[in-house]
Amino acid sequence: MALIDDPSRRFLSEEDLDLAALPAAEFARLSAAALRAAQASNELDRHCYSNGCIVVEPGYEHLLPQIRAGVL
Amino acid sequence: MDFTDACNAERPVVILSSGQACVWYRLSLASKDGDWLVREDEEALAVVRAQLARLGARYRLGAPLDLRWLRAGWSSHLEAVAGDGLRLRFDFVTRPPRLAAGRLAAMWREVAAGAPAVVGRTDLVRLKQTMRLKDYAFIGSLATQLPDPADQLRWTLDPEHLLGLLRQHPQLRGRLGELRPSCAGAETAEAMAGCIDAEVRRMRNDDERRIRAYAAAQEPWSGRFRTGGFDGQPLGQAHAPMCAAAAGVLPEVAPWP
Numbered sequence: 001m002a003l004i005d006d007p008s009r010r011f012l013s014e015e016d017l018d019l020a021a022l023p024a025a026e027f028a029r030l031s032a033a034a035l036r037a038a039q040a041s042n043e044l045d046r047h048c049y050s051n052g053c054i055v056v057e058p059g060y061e062h063l064l065p066q067i068r069a070g071v072l
Numbered sequence: 073m074d075f076t077d078a079c080n081a082e083r084p085v086v087i088l089s090s091g092q093a094c095v096w097y098r099l100s101l102a103s104k105d106g107d108w109l110v111r112e113d114e115e116a117l118a119v120v121r122a123q124l125a126r127l128g129a130r131y132r133l134g135a136p137l138d139l140r141w142l143r144a145g146w147s148s149h150l151e152a153v154a155g156d157g158l159r160l161r162f163d164f165v166t167r168p169p170r171l172a173a174g175r176l177a178a179m180w181r182e183v184a185a186g187a188p189a190v191v192g193r194t195d196l197v198r199l200k201q202t203m204r205l206k207d208y209a210f211i212g213s214l215a216t217q218l219p220d221p222a223d224q225l226r227w228t229l230d231p232e233h234l235l236g237l238l239r240q241h242p243q244l245r246g247r248l249g250e251l252r253p254s255c256a257g258a259e260t261a262e263a264m265a266g267c268i269d270a271e272v273r274r275m276r277n278d279d280e281r282r283i284r285a286y287a288a289a290q291e292p293w294s295g296r297f298r299t300g301g302f303d304g305q306p307l308g309q310a311h312a313p314m315c316a317a318a319a320g321v322l323p324e325v326a327p328w329p
Contacts, residue, residue, distance in 0.1 A: 017101075019098040019099070019100070019101065020098045022098075027098065027101075030101055031095065031101045031102050032102075034101035034102035035101075035102040035104070035158065036158070038102055038104050039104075039157075039158060039159060041104075042159050045104070049132070049133075049134070049147075049149055049163070050090070050091070050105050050107070050163065050204075051089065051090045051091070051105060051107040051147070051163045051165070051199075052134065052146075052147020052148075052149065052163050052164075052165055053145060053146055053147050053169075053282070053283060053286035053287075053290075053328075054133060054134055054147065054149070054283070054286065054287070054290070055203070055283050057133055057294070058287070058291065058294045058295075067203070067204060068203055068204060068205060068276070068280075069204075069205055069206075070204050070205045070206025070207070
């Protein structure tokens with residue numbers, strides 16, 4: 001769930017926002033905020049990969065359950 | 073889209089894919105990884121490597137951005153740190169899983185003819201059939217956005233939606249076995265849900281088998297990559313030695329059909 005930096009939406013998740021209806025500037029602003037917030041997990045997903053033929057570096061297979069579940 | 077636009081300034085050489093394509097379609101706000109399909113030719117790869125070098129990107133474990141390995145379905149992975157401290161990840165394939173060669177060629181023709189350099193919704197549904205449970209939420213959302221009810225029927229993960237489509241479009245009932253064989257014969261929402269759940273499990277397992285095949289095939293290379301220190305060097309400096317090191321170690325034939 002991405003964090004929202006607008007106080008009026010602070011307790012809303014992405015699922016509560018009609019992303020398609022947001023004006024482009026608002027979407028870009030929230031998108032940038034979500035990307036910044038997502039950096040908090042950089043250390044957790046340091047050894048993880050997506051979209052290819054690798055999901056985790058050798059030696060980090062213990063992360064596979066979290067990867068399958070989508071936590072990482 | 074900045075990286076996409078920079079790479080495509082002269083001609084289309086990359087197409088935005090996966091998580092970033094979901095952002096493009098406004099199914100999510102952000103994706104931490106940038107994913108692209110790359111045109112499978114030397115000039116295209118040179119353009120992409122030049123743009124990555126400009127950003128200070130470095131290789132992560134994976135194949136070199138080189139045709140010898142990308143043609144075998146391997147993926148290339150790089151990382152950079154932006155001026156504002158954001159970690160940027162770049163993932164590339166030329167032969168994405170589950171997209172047929174003919175469809176891939178058509179996609180490049182469409183982009184060359186002026187379509188946005190973003191994977192289309194139906195292709196994105198196929199790309200998202202991964203081992204990760206969270207990708208199926210995107211597939212479910214994408215299915216509701218497909219204009220053709222037959223495509224919605226083929227990809228929806230909502231049993232009520234599927235049954236509703238059959239009610240609204242009775243002509244599709246006779247095509248259920250062709251469009252959605254795993255759901256043929258299910259008449260109730262509960263039965264349909266069971267069929268869809270089994271289908272999702274099968275797709276996730278198929279993808280995990282593919283991942284395991286590639287992981288086994290790259291085992292010797294992962295050790296060589298670490299000892300070579302290629303992730304500690306700028307891309308321009310690392311690329312040629314990394315290709316030399318991968319030759320004969322990282323298979324140039326696909327380990328998965």
